[in-house]
Amino acid sequence: xxxxxxxxxxxxxxxxxxxxxxxxxxxxxxxxxxxxxxxxxxxxxxxxxxxxxxxxxxxxxxxxxxxxxxxxxxxxxxxxxxxxxxxxxxxxxxxxxxxxxxxxxxxxxxxxxxxxxxxxxxxxxxxxxxxxxxxxxxxxxxxxxxxxxxxxxxxxxxxxxxxxxxxxxxxxxxxxxxxxxxxxxxxxxxxxxxxxxxxxxxxxxxxxxxxxxxxxxxxxxxxxxxxxxxxxxxxxxxxxxxxxxxxxxxxxxxxxxxxxxxxxxxxxxxxxxxxxxxxxxxxxxxxxx
Ligand code: GLU
Numbered sequence: 001x002x003x004x005x006x007x008x009x010x011x012x013x014x015x016x017x018x019x020x021x022x023x024x025x026x027x028x029x030x031x032x033x034x035x036x037x038x039x040x041x042x043x044x045x046x047x048x049x050x051x052x053x054x055x056x057x058x059x060x061x062x063x064x065x066x067x068x069x070x071x072x073x074x075x076x077x078x079x080x081x082x083x084x085x086x087x088x089x090x091x092x093x094x095x096x097x098x099x100x101x102x103x104x105x106x107x108x109x110x111x112x113x114x115x116x117x118x119x120x121x122x123x124x125x126x127x128x129x130x131x132x133x134x135x136x137x138x139x140x141x142x143x144x145x146x147x148x149x150x151x152x153x154x155x156x157x158x159x160x161x162x163x164x165x166x167x168x169x170x171x172x173x174x175x176x177x178x179x180x181x182x183x184x185x186x187x188x189x190x191x192x193x194x195x196x197x198x199x200x201x202x203x204x205x206x207x208x209x210x211x212x213x214x215x216x217x218x219x220x221x222x223x224x225x226x227x228x229x230x231x232x233x234x235x236x237x238x239x240x241x242x243x244x245x246x247x248x249x250x251x252x253x254x255x256x257x258x259x260x261x262x263x264x265x266x267x268x269x270x271x272x273x274x275x276x277x278x279x280x281x282x283x284x285x286x287x288x289x
Contacts (some may be wrong), residue, residue, distance in 0.1 A: 003035025004184045005060075007068075008174065009030040010042040011053035014235035015060045017289065018189060018219045018227030020248050021204035025216045028252070029268075032126055037068040043076045044173055062237035064245060065265040075173050075182060082168045082176055084204075086129055086161055092242070094134070094205070095161060097127040108177035109154050111187055129162040135204035137197040139140050142216040144281055145190070159198050163194055175202040183211055190215040191226060217282050219251060219289045226286070241265055251289060253280035 007023045009015065017022070030037040034048035039061070040053045052263055058072065098116035112130070121127060136155045142148050161172040178186065193215050203210040221226045227233040236244050242261050244269055251254060254275060260268065 002184070003030060003033040004038065005030030005033075005160075005187055006038040006178070006181065007066075008038055008040040008042050008177075008188070009057050010045070010048075011050060011057060013050050013233075014053055014166065015057050016227050016233035016235055017248065017263060018233060019237055019242070020064070020167055020244065021059060021216055021251055022187070022189050023064075023066055024245075024248050024272075025214075025252055026175045027265065029056045029185065029214065029278070031186045031273040032276040037066075038070055038073070038183070038195050039068040040073040041075065042170070042173070043074055044168055044170060046076075057089055060236065060238055064241050065269050067189050071121045073177065075168075075177065078173070078177060079168065079289065081180065085172070085176060088128070089161075090123075090197050093132075093235070095129050095131045097122070097124060098160075099124075099127045099164075100156075102265075105205075110209065112157055112159075114158065117158065125166065128163060128164040130158040131161050131202075131205070133201065133220050135201040137200045137204075140196060140200055140210075140213065142193070142196075143185075143212060144278055145215050145285070148193055148196070148215075150194065154194065155178075155197050155201075171198045171202060175206070178211060179203075179206065179208055182237055185212040185214065187214040189226075189229075190218045211235050214278065216254075217284055218229075218286050220286050222288055223257070224286075224288070226289075245269075247289070251287065253282055255280075264278055 005026050007026045029038050043049055043054060046158060054259060083218055088097060096116060100115055128176060133156055138150045138152060138155045153206055161169050163169060196213055198209045221227060242265060246256060246261060249272055255273060
């Protein structure tokens with residue numbers, strides 16, 4: 001089977017060191033497998049979007065020599081596909097409206113109690129939509145993490161596929177799009193391990209074979225917080241592309257040659273593709289950089 005990988009940033013901020021790790025890891029894994037490497041901008045949540053971030057992310061990837069294959073896909077252009085799937089599930093009784101509030105869920109220990117399952121609430125713009133959990137996934141095998149267990153309650157929950165504010169849920173969009181784009185393997189940060197069970201269960205519900213998963217160690221700052229847009233991580237500076245690339249490659253476990261930085265960015269990436277192997281990834285899941 002031909003390898004198809006992807007990098008799927010959300011434009012809620014600029015590219016930071018943590019997202020560069022996900023971009024590079026997925027790029028090396030795709031290119032070392034003679035595969036295609038796609039980009040999908042996950043602009044599902046306009047209120048959390050930073051104006052100009054999508055363009056900036058793409059420019060930064062180019063400045064780091066990370067050339068993608070094919071056209072960039074934007075989730076904001078794909079609403080009709082998500083809605084069509086939800087409508088089908090509503091029609092055949094696989095999904096239902098739910099009016100439980102965040103407060104009720106919090107009072108139930110953070111889990112949805114299943115209260116609206118049998119209520120047959122009529123369609124409403126103000127209700128969330130949940131999918132009946134038909135294929136719970138309690139564990140999966142990760143190419144780097146090995147066997148990963150998912151907490152039982154999480155695995156069995158009827159999760160939300162459309163939020164009460166009308167936004168499509170990340171899990172639904174990611175799986176529909178990975179299927180549509182022919183993705184064969186997902187390489188991303190270990191912060192997304194938990195939703196993976198739900199995503200695999202969606203593949204089963206959709207009658208598709210799940211992709212393989214590889215969750216990379218997470219870069220943490222020295223206060224022990226992961227690099228993320230929410231934690232206001234510093235955007236990476238394309239003017240320091242070579243030294244940043246070296247830091248990111250060292251993070252990914254490469255043993256770089258002494259004069260590495262004397263090559264061009266393209267040569268550095270080619271060397272990385274040639275020397276990439278997932279066994280070299282650090283065993284720890286969180287690494288302070
Ligand atoms: N858009 C997600 C993020 O930026 C990544 C989704 C994925 O790789 O599945 O965190």
